[in-house]
Amino acid sequence: MSAKPKLRSVWVFHLNTGACNGCDIEILDILTPFYDAERLGVKLVGSPRHAHAMLVTGPLTRQCYHGAKKAIKAMPPKPRIIVVIGTCACSGGIFYNGYPIYRRPESGREGCEYPRRGGIIELIEDLRDEGEYVGPVIYIPGCPPRPEEILYGIAQLLGLVEKKLEGEHYTEEVGFELPEAPINERIRLTLREKLRHVVGYFDRDKILEDFMELVKKAEESEKPKEELKKLIDEYNAKIRDVRISFCMRLLENEYWRVRDALSAGKEFVYWV
Amino acid sequence: MPVTLRYPFTELEAPPEYRGLPHIDPKLCIGCGACVNACPPDAILRIDDYDRGTRKIVLDIGRCIRCARCEEVCPTGAIRLTNLFEAASPDRRDHIEVVELRLVRCKVCGNYTDFTERQVKKALQILPKEILEEEALEEKVFICRNCRRKGTVDATINATKEVVL
Incomplete structure (x- = not known):
């Protein structure tokens, strides 16, 4: 001032x-x-x-x-x-x-x-x-x-502290990152939107990150469906939170619905 | 024991779930404008400049009501509500955050289109690779709407001519 x-x-x-x-x-x-x-x-x-x-x-x-x-x-x-x-x-x-x-x-x-x-x-x-x-x-x-x-x-x-905020102007020079998820980006966005209806915007990214890790593990094995079910059961037993285990079940169903449709070359309902 | 907070003379951190000042990460922002459509008080603006070929995403913290709808719709997670809260300032220009991105230039007519280069990259990431070939796609993507429409119409007319002849 x-x-x-x-x-x-x-x-x-x-x-x-x-x-x-x-x-x-x-x-x-x-x-x-x-x-x-x-x-x-x-x-x-x-x-x-x-x-x-x-x-x-x-x-x-x-x-x-x-x-x-x-x-x-x-x-x-x-x-x-x-x-x-x-x-x-x-x-x-x-x-x-x-x-x-x-x-x-x-x-x-x-x-x-x-x-x-x-x-x-x-x-x-x-x-x-x-x-x-x-x-x-x-x-x-x-x-x-x-x-x-x-x-x-x-x-x-009163002049006791200084202001902390400054106006900012970013241009293209800062660089661009396109983060790669372990699963298909199209599936990830669908799951993310599905999760928004259940848990809201704040917690969904953490839950989805955990789920994607499990999916990555399961996809490496020979029988991914049974493996993912087993992994999610283990995860739920460890977390002991009904809300998160409900989300995990929901994500599992949704993931196989979307992935089967994609691999069969069929169109699926994108925004649920 | 004194109960009074010693706050302006000490540092203080808000809880992690506190919805504080929004911030755009310029490395992740693709300039799609989803936040602009979602923002209830119009705190975020999208300003296209077709002469210079730039798109500005302007965030005004002094208009923001911290509803986090922008965070909800952002496809890349670029805009986030931090837990910072010290925004007091004698100048309103301190509350402005601008991200300026390049628009795509049309390969045919040379005018600027209404989407950014980063948007194209994100769209190519989402598209299923099994259905569409990426090389064929990249020829068609960097064309403005008018030229694409013209191209489609020309192709249709030529096709009908061939059938008639």
Whole structure:
């Protein structure tokens, strides 16, 4: 931040401009003894006239627009810091194209511009156009942000820590990898999609990796079907988790269905 | 015993299953745009530039709601939700991540097509080798949609002419 103001104790006012209350609950969290933002000098005040900083949440609905404008205008003329909390306030978030969301006429319709527009920045630019002073703005994205993330943002505002994130631009020079799986890629993608319906996105890659190892072992033997059944039985006995053994059985059936169809030259239902 | 977290003055790690900032691995990304279609708040963009022959996949963390749908649909596992969370920044441009990939140039007309070179490589990996010959395929793949349509129509017309004559 250029022209860093000397901040000792920031008094903040909490303003909700149409948020779903998730970010507001996280703001309550940072004032509890566990996170305790007050040790950094943060104090929640009841009026914008006493506040140095405004903690803004929400995507700025049109009903809130004039109230929010009044509240920011009511703050003392300096430093008027805006702490933008949550994805909604940063750029509109999931509500970005909702009918009640305020957008400046200059911003136009949502296009291919980036950083994405929307949220409190529209109000701040309106205020700056009117000649009002608005101090430094700090963005804390997250839906909702963790309490630690808000603490980190406030600490950054006070000059206690440095920012960690940098904008990144990769081109073709970084190189390209096409990872090879032990089984046919077409079968792997089908199994992966099947597994998504059962266990979801988070655990499926680990389960599929284990399964592919078993398949690789079984395919080397003479009777792959019986061998795979035996290997999976052993695996299930070792894991002792009903959910994983259910997935393994399912994958086994699916694997033979797809593989038999492929080796017979038949078409199979690709996306189950 | 004090209960307060010493957090901004110490390092802290989120649990492994925490859905934090998304990150695109540029080595794995093929630029297919599956994540762009899946993203509910339009945090990921696909921008094609047919003059320069590049496709940009742009990820804006400041618009992302951490729903992990992009991770769910990514065919190569390039986009992942890490367990990092410290994204606070005074500049919105710090939240942008761009992956710029080359588009395929049409062998016949020389214009840029609407798919990337990496997409072709991935598609060739998925296609069953028993059914299609790879050498014959590589001649047909690097052609834009218009030229391919033209070629099909010409071939059909020639075939009908031969039958008529």
